[in-house]
Amino acid sequence: MLTNDLPRYEILDEAALGELERGWRRIVSELGIEFLYEEALDYFRKAGQDVDGQLVKFDPDWILEQVAKAPAEFTLQARNPERSVPIGGKNMVFSAVYGCPFVREGLERRDATYDDFQNLVRLSQSYPQLDSPGGTICEPNDLPLDSRHLDMVYALLTLSDKPFMGSVTSGPNAEDTIAMAELVFGKESLEANPAIISLINVNSPLRYDDRMLAALVEYAKRGQATIVTPFLLMGAMSPVSVPATLAQQVGEALAGIALVQTIRPGCPVVFGSFLSNTDMQSGSPSFGTPESAVGLLCTGQIARHYNLPFRGGGALTSSQVVDAQAGYESMMSLWPTFLAGTNFVMHSAGWLESALVSCYEKFVTDVELLRMMYHVFQPLEINEETLAFSAHQEVGQGGHFLGAVHTLERFRECFYRPLVSSTENYERWNRNGGRDTATRANEVWKKTLEDEDTQQRLADNPFRSAVMALDRLHPDDP
Amino acid sequence: MLTNDLPRYEILDEAALGELERGWRRIVSELGIEFLYEEALDYFRKAGQDVDGQLVKFDPDWILEQVAKAPAEFTLQARNPERSVPIGGKNMVFSAVYGCPFVREGLERRDATYDDFQNLVRLSQSYPQLDSPGGTICEPNDLPLDSRHLDMVYALLTLSDKPFMGSVTSGPNAEDTIAMAELVFGKESLEANPAIISLINVNSPLRYDDRMLAALVEYAKRGQATIVTPFLLMGAMSPVSVPATLAQQVGEALAGIALVQTIRPGCPVVFGSFLSNTDMQSGSPSFGTPESAVGLLCTGQIARHYNLPFRGGGALTSSQVVDAQAGYESMMSLWPTFLAGTNFVMHSAGWLESALVSCYEKFVTDVELLRMMYHVFQPLEINEETLAFSAHQEVGQGGHFLGAVHTLERFRECFYRPLVSSTENYERWNRNGGRDTATRANEVWKKTLEDEDTQQRLADNPFRSAVMALDRLHPDDP
Numbered sequence: 001m002l003t004n005d006l007p008r009y010e011i012l013d014e015a016a017l018g019e020l021e022r023g024w025r026r027i028v029s030e031l032g033i034e035f036l037y038e039e040a041l042d043y044f045r046k047a048g049q050d051v052d053g054q055l056v057k058f059d060p061d062w063i064l065e066q067v068a069k070a071p072a073e074f075t076l077q078a079r080n081p082e083r084s085v086p087i088g089g090k091n092m093v094f095s096a097v098y099g100c101p102f103v104r105e106g107l108e109r110r111d112a113t114y115d116d117f118q119n120l121v122r123l124s125q126s127y128p129q130l131d132s133p134g135g136t137i138c139e140p141n142d143l144p145l146d147s148r149h150l151d152m153v154y155a156l157l158t159l160s161d162k163p164f165m166g167s168v169t170s171g172p173n174a175e176d177t178i179a180m181a182e183l184v185f186g187k188e189s190l191e192a193n194p195a196i197i198s199l200i201n202v203n204s205p206l207r208y209d210d211r212m213l214a215a216l217v218e219y220a221k222r223g224q225a226t227i228v229t230p231f232l233l234m235g236a237m238s239p240v241s242v243p244a245t246l247a248q249q250v251g252e253a254l255a256g257i258a259l260v261q262t263i264r265p266g267c268p269v270v271f272g273s274f275l276s277n278t279d280m281q282s283g284s285p286s287f288g289t290p291e292s293a294v295g296l297l298c299t300g301q302i303a304r305h306y307n308l309p310f311r312g313g314g315a316l317t318s319s320q321v322v323d324a325q326a327g328y329e330s331m332m333s334l335w336p337t338f339l340a341g342t343n344f345v346m347h348s349a350g351w352l353e354s355a356l357v358s359c360y361e362k363f364v365t366d367v368e369l370l371r372m373m374y375h376v377f378q379p380l381e382i383n384e385e386t387l388a389f390s391a392h393q394e395v396g397q398g399g400h401f402l403g404a405v406h407t408l409e410r411f412r413e414c415f416y417r418p419l420v421s422s423t424e425n426y427e428r429w430n431r432n433g434g435r436d437t438a439t440r441a442n443e444v445w446k447k448t449l450e451d452e453d454t455q456q457r458l459a460d461n462p463f464r465s466a467v468m469a470l471d472r473l474h475p476d477d478p
Numbered sequence: 479m480l481t482n483d484l485p486r487y488e489i490l491d492e493a494a495l496g497e498l499e500r501g502w503r504r505i506v507s508e509l510g511i512e513f514l515y516e517e518a519l520d521y522f523r524k525a526g527q528d529v530d531g532q533l534v535k536f537d538p539d540w541i542l543e544q545v546a547k548a549p550a551e552f553t554l555q556a557r558n559p560e561r562s563v564p565i566g567g568k569n570m571v572f573s574a575v576y577g578c579p580f581v582r583e584g585l586e587r588r589d590a591t592y593d594d595f596q597n598l599v600r601l602s603q604s605y606p607q608l609d610s611p612g613g614t615i616c617e618p619n620d621l622p623l624d625s626r627h628l629d630m631v632y633a634l635l636t637l638s639d640k641p642f643m644g645s646v647t648s649g650p651n652a653e654d655t656i657a658m659a660e661l662v663f664g665k666e667s668l669e670a671n672p673a674i675i676s677l678i679n680v681n682s683p684l685r686y687d688d689r690m691l692a693a694l695v696e697y698a699k700r701g702q703a704t705i706v707t708p709f710l711l712m713g714a715m716s717p718v719s720v721p722a723t724l725a726q727q728v729g730e731a732l733a734g735i736a737l738v739q740t741i742r743p744g745c746p747v748v749f750g751s752f753l754s755n756t757d758m759q760s761g762s763p764s765f766g767t768p769e770s771a772v773g774l775l776c777t778g779q780i781a782r783h784y785n786l787p788f789r790g791g792g793a794l795t796s797s798q799v800v801d802a803q804a805g806y807e808s809m810m811s812l813w814p815t816f817l818a819g820t821n822f823v824m825h826s827a828g829w830l831e832s833a834l835v836s837c838y839e840k841f842v843t844d845v846e847l848l849r850m851m852y853h854v855f856q857p858l859e860i861n862e863e864t865l866a867f868s869a870h871q872e873v874g875q876g877g878h879f880l881g882a883v884h885t886l887e888r889f890r891e892c893f894y895r896p897l898v899s900s901t902e903n904y905e906r907w908n909r910n911g912g913r914d915t916a917t918r919a920n921e922v923w924k925k926t927l928e929d930e931d932t933q934q935r936l937a938d939n940p941f942r943s944a945v946m947a948l949d950r951l952h953p954d955d956p
Contacts, residue, residue, distance in 0.1 A: 009487050009817070016860040023865040034875040055875065109904065207876040236878050239869035240885050240892035243860040248870065280889040283880070284901040290853035290894045298858065318901040320908075324843050324915035325899050327805025332850060335813040339487070353904060365802050372810060375768035380776065382494040382721040387501040391717035392726065397512040397533065398685040400714050402761070407718050411758040414718035416768045421803050423762040423796040426587065426831060430798075437802035 001085050001131050002092040005379045009339035010301045011294070017305060023247025024254070025060040032057035033206045033255050037213035043262045058255060064306075066258035066265075072307045074268035076225060077195035079184055080161035085131050087197075087225070087270065088309035088343050094370060095134035095165065096124045097314075097350035097358050098199065103138055104321075104352055104359040106442050112138035112358060118155050120350065123363055123445060125160040126452045129370040130349060135165030135199065137350070138358035149173045153180050166198040166224065171214030174198070178222050190222070194268050197225040199346070201274070202252045204230045204237040216256065220263040227311045227344060228256035229272025233285050236278045242291055246298055249273060257308070270344055273299040273312035285354045287316035288329025293336040300340030313337025314347030315366040318354045322361045322438035326352065330369055338373050361441035364448070368420045375416045420444055479563050479609050480570040483857045487817035488779045489772070495783060501725025502732070503538040510535035511684045511733050515691035521740045536733060542784075544736035544743075550785045552746040554703060555673035556610075557662055558639035563609050565675075565703070565748065566787035566821050572848060573612035573643065574602045575792075575828035575836050576677065581616055582799075582830055582837040584920050590616035590836060596633050597927060598828060601841055603638040604930045607848040608827060613643030613677065615828070616836035627651045631658050644676040644702065649692030652676070656700050668700070672746050675703040677824070679752070680730045682708045682715040694734065698741040705789045705822060706734035707750025711763050714756045720769055723753060724776055735786070748822055751777040751790035763832045765794035766807025771814040778818030791815025792825030793844040796832045800839045800916035804830065808847055816851050839919035842926070846898045853894045898922055 012020075032055045035041055041051050047066075050057040073088030085093045097120075103112040117140045124133035133156055143151050149167035156164035157180065166177035177196060185195045200216045203209040208216075219226050230252040232238045238245040253271050260269045275295040279286040296312050303310030313336065317329035330351075337345055347355070348370060350363035391406035401407050407414075420441050422429060433439075490498075510533045513519055519529050525544075528535040551566030563571045575598075581590040595618045602611035611634055621629050627645035634642035635658065644655035655674060663673045678694045681687040686694075697704050708730040710716045716723040731749050738747045753773040757764040774790050781788030791814065795807035808829075815823055825833070826848060828841035869884035879885050885892075898919050900907060911917075 006489055007487070009485070011484055011858065016858070019860040019865065023867070026867055027870055031870055031874065203876065205870070205873055205875065205877065235885060235889070236880055239866045239879055240888050241864050241866045242858060243864040244866035244869060247865055277893045279901040280893060281895070282901055284903060286901045290850045293854050294858055318899065320900065320904055321914055322802050324800050324802060324805035327802035328809045328847055329899070331806045331809030331813070335809070356904070369806055372768045376771050380489065380494070380720060380772055382497040386719050386721040387497065387725055388717040388719045388722035389501070389504055391722060392505055392509055392683070395683055396509065397683065398681065399683065401717055402714055407713060410718050411713070415712070415755050415758060417759070421796065421807070422798065423757040423760055423764045425762060426798055426834070436799055
């Protein structure tokens, strides 16, 4: 977790924010949003909104009244209390890639399995830059569909002691997630403070589907956090215009957040953004684009305007492999993530190929990026000590600082130390095999997995009895 | 060139700026700076500074008085007047990589030649994101040392009509550069507006060497612009502390700028920054680091404080090849370059392996990064038209925008269109050869060089007679 004490980078003025406000109000009131779930429609009807079939036309002021009930900041419990995290304010919380059907490991690209799922959760547990493994870190295609969500939550709760994301594939699956969390956290504790955060995607444009709504309703009733996220690839799910898409994003997200607050006032909820664009030549989704960077900077400003924690960004790319494009697109997406002070960052590590692939090497490379960005976003302390006049006195003109006392006292910790990056000179690099970043990252994650003795950690864990209870639910599991 | 109308990202408060002010004042007054060139010492002596041998101890207020004479903004002439650029203010000007002894082309790394030099100048001419080929775009090792600077300036003036950087390897070489520029621009025009900008590095810590000073003096006498740049790899040329290094940078740069203003008040001059750190494990220089990003953000703020145009940033990396590290380190360096509103950006394209290598594929990849960053740093217009309510009306709930009238009218120009990046789906990408970024970049630069019919352009150029005069100087040149 990072407390981002650097300034927010804001590019919208009051007039622009006013135009966006006008934009979303018109969308929700004149066009309305469809909710394909009867229980949600009931809530809106009772609250006096204009419900016609599945279409709801909103009073924007009513939406804002509901939104105002949401907390600006809340704590998300972890199984290990030391790893609980505050969501909102200056805090930035990072979770791993989410939702990919495939896995890449070195040169091999294949269907993701439960083994991969477990490995990637273990990797998330290993790196302190990740606050959460997230949820569907990859799709365990080798498990039966009807019980897959149980296996995922089980792995998230036993191989990691960080906060996790719940199942959203249906209402009952959300209930199962809550039941399992109760075993670990206890019913009262879960009621008092959310221990599950779940991704509710809007089926944009202007439609919430039944599965997501059913899950949203279950989590909201139980006071668990949701991230209400319009799914916006401009050109496909929204107009080919960043402002139009931002207005749509606000309207869609605030309507869902209002629903949460109608179900349970004060329930923790996050303003979600997943905003990029379609490549209009190929029709493919495109990530790590300039448009998405701009959209993210604006989203931060908008979410703060409504006093809501927000989600966005990550280490996104369309690249098929861990190459230069994967590196620069991930940075094109991470810089605005940090500049905007994004409170909850999904897809922080492992994302490849427009979210089709969870990649081991990309995972480690992204951890490097996060480590670097954490380092940048620390306030710079300028004072007598850091001005280090004595070092200048010691070295004087034309010398070098390599052997200075000031240097020798600090050389181990003074600079960022890379995980994957190489500064080897060419001859040495060549002698050592001429390995590129992806090759080095492959070695790093294998070593990290070896080192991650999760069982040992679990043995020392205060939640052991709860974990054992979970183990009893899964007698066949190793 | 970019007029950067987005806000500057500033991370220092008044107290921090005050501490830095205190820091550099102490360095220049108590420790002093060595100037290994008699003529420079004469200027300081006459101006009443404390000169003892080659060491000058300064009155910081005198330095600031001189610095105040430098223009906050000036125009740098190009051979093609349409390509002249303003240096300072909100303007960002980009030049190519500078000073590399080696070249990388695909898998081959070798000594750079004059052929490479010419190719890279042609590439710089081709891409509108580059305002200048710079100067020593690579070291033409196959040419004799004593006349090499003439060949370089000749290529810069004939294969490109953009502004160029002059030779700084000695006083006479600077004179030769000026003489050649006179042939092209005419003596009067050159006197009225600089047409040469040259990189004067400080031999940090706290020392200016004779070659650089001789060149600085020549250029200043003739009113040509210089970029006075402390060469600071923390841990080697400065303390292992960003604040200490910033204080040193200010002291060193302002002392050189004061010299320029003493020689010729009002002479255009740029506050230069080349600030990164040593990898304290290997002793190698390290580029695209978090520390250099922070240093660059601070440098922008400092230069604005003294009302000076400033140079910094670029697409820097320590990577040996065009891999993920090359991509993410270049972005780690380009984002702060833009956020700081850097006025003159050297090393914008082609830099590899800590500036040992000018790389063709990196060149094209960096042009992609510049194109993306240009796109991000455009003000977002939010108004009735861009809110595009009609598009929402047209598509409604649950549809898609791919076939909407609003989309069809705009799809060609609505989003950034990549040069090298790929959004191809995996199957198609694989079928097309599974080429990574570096492989695609190789194809792009070869195609660009083929398309760049420089001779044709020169034939239409108003400076043709001047170019012919240069041709007469080089009768053997093709």
